Amino acid sequence: MSEVKEEMPTINRRHSGTVHSLKISIKRRRTGEFIARNSMLTDLFQVSHIKCVRNAFAAGFIIMILRHMVNDFLHYGRLNWTFELLSLTVGKLHIVVLVWTLMTLSASFGVYYGSYMWTHHRRSDGINSRNVVIGSYDMIWLTIYICYLAGLMVIPCWQIIYHQLPLVSSAIIIAEQLRLLMKVHSFVRENVRKMSKQTISASDQQLSHLHQYLYFLFVPTLIYRDTYPRTSTIEWNVAWKMFGQFLLLLILVYQLIAYYWMPVFAQCFAVNEITLEFVITAIFDLMLPGTLIIILTFYGFFHCWMNGFAELLQFADRMFYEDWWNFTSAATFWRSWNVIVHDWLYVYVYKDLTTIFSGSRNLSTACVVILSAIFHEYFMIVSLGFLSPILIAWFGLFGMAFRFAFPQTKGSQWNILLLTFIPICAGIIPFLYALEVSARSSPSERESFSKMTSTSSKQSKSDL
Template structure:
């Protein structure tokens, strides 16, 4: 009992001492815990309120998207993108890819036939060279053989040009499939011409009594390598890498597919909505100008993407697979101070072929005194080939690309000089405007061909622009 009494007295004394402490020092630990709990509660409430606001904004946006909408005015029909296209269906470009690559099996079959025909040309050349060496040096037989071989070569080139076009027209292939087939056609023509241009003079200058016959005929394996290597100028040997880096090749091929997807996405989201109603309703001059200028940046993006896809990713992938060591497919054309430098650096592979087999030969033929004519011939040939591909790619003749290549580009190249003040900025400005204008013109003609009725004979309808007569401009 005495022990319990003593403990009670101790508690009382301790209680009296605690009661004499200041108010801010009585319960320090519970105050801190309560403050932390309050802060956590405020944070939770803030997050919940933010989620409610975001959910409300999303619901309001969906409600507005489902509401019917009308264009602001008839003058904006060209730029108007209806609710169904913009809000109810998100197009990522897959439908455009699947449609453009339709008939790929026909393209592959035709490509295989063309490649076999080029190999047959190599065999025919070897037979011609061997038979020519066995004939007397001076005589009518060699001349007859050369003339006959030239006639056969011309017939081969004509058939090589006509038959793929017939396949395209008969099967109504989509644009990208047509572009692949015709670009491969031009590549094979350029490579076969480069091979013949370098080997035929050697055969004609061959002397059987002094030269070794084994050096006369080229190796078939080297010819096959040349046909698949990313080069257009024929050489007896090419720099080679030691091994194939398959990871690098796979990465570049992945870039190719990624850029194709990106280009398709740009067309479906940025370019097609501007022009897909062309021919359905009349346009105002203001809407036309707004559409053309609105398509400049997407068109330039598409152009740069095509450049990266073909001249960087695709060429580097094949260079890695074929162990081709020379990877200079383009130079720093974006720093060019003139159109002359731009065309030299844009596509080094094609430029080297044109310089080696067209410009130099014409310059020697003209005696080196009329270089301007040689330059004009080079640009005319390039413009014709580009227009040929674009014509059958779209299915109509609309020579705006030919005019841009052979008129404006040549004029700008002859007028401008290197290292003019602001010339790089001027080049980029004209490049952007020209790309947007060409894209707008071709897309308007494309949709006019689908929305406007034919008003002229079917033969001339291929050459007469339907967009000029289908949807006239209206004054505001």
């Protein structure tokens, strides 16, 4: 331990503020607080003992890729990588770009200039003469705002259904839709709060500037502020490194899904009767690759993707996650896994519900958990094209049960227990969705699915 402590680095960045040590970076932050700090793994990887763990993962994946290459050359005399899964799930990207562009433009200029019109006319002498008139005027703009949010929810979904977009293309649109919804709501709420504290004769300049809002739309945070801590320069080597790692991780995730998950999914389409033995075997076969997919997705998105964009935009607060791997309670995990969304839910949902429910924290927490489960299920419904409330049941019911059953537990035994549920979730959830897809598929779709997975199944068997 003494050797590890000696290697604990300081954050050597070009921040305008004070340099923070690793100990400050690890301690619990205040929600909505923005200070210059690195991501936790950025600092931990400067410790040789921790960096060795990442290198071990990299070595393991290199061996996995070499294994596939060697087997291909031994059995086929060439590389025999299949891309049927990629062609099936990704397509019509011109529609994706068009829908994303229209959503972004409406969220950028439509929302800002709508807010400007509300602010400007609200301060005119005619509007401000009586509070009753102000209330009616605000209700009109509130109705317009709600209609805009409804349009932002409905129109992209309609385009997905109309153009029959594949899985990944649909998921990209829905992910961006939810991101813009939360961004827009944060901007409107913060400016409404700011305007409500000002006098009637205040200057129009008190509304946030357009360049501040446009910057907020692309920085990796969902809490709006007029200013954020910034770095003085862009380290292009860091940005290229982050995006390069993200691309490599995408390839690894694809390999895991195509060669380890798809053969198991193919069995769901092939069997005539679902037996208990088949269910247990399939779930355990999905657990290990599912856990690796979760780890790679976390590292690729929350560390590489977020840090890459933060570097390009000189965004200095890199606290996108905390040490969720040390969690001993479900509440700690949800706070630490995705800090960005957690902060938004806490500021704009939990605190409002606590006020509405007269300070009832448990009821507010339950509503936040259910709302989060609903939006996760909404993401899956639109992406997959059918309703199967698996995530609502799993995260809404089981997640809530764990949240209240283990509120403030401590000790390594609880960390082991809760870490065990990660591979269990990684096995059960995809298996249930595979069963649902199999049950809903027509015979022709079953043949198409079996054809797509046949190459993966043969490859997996040859490896064994």
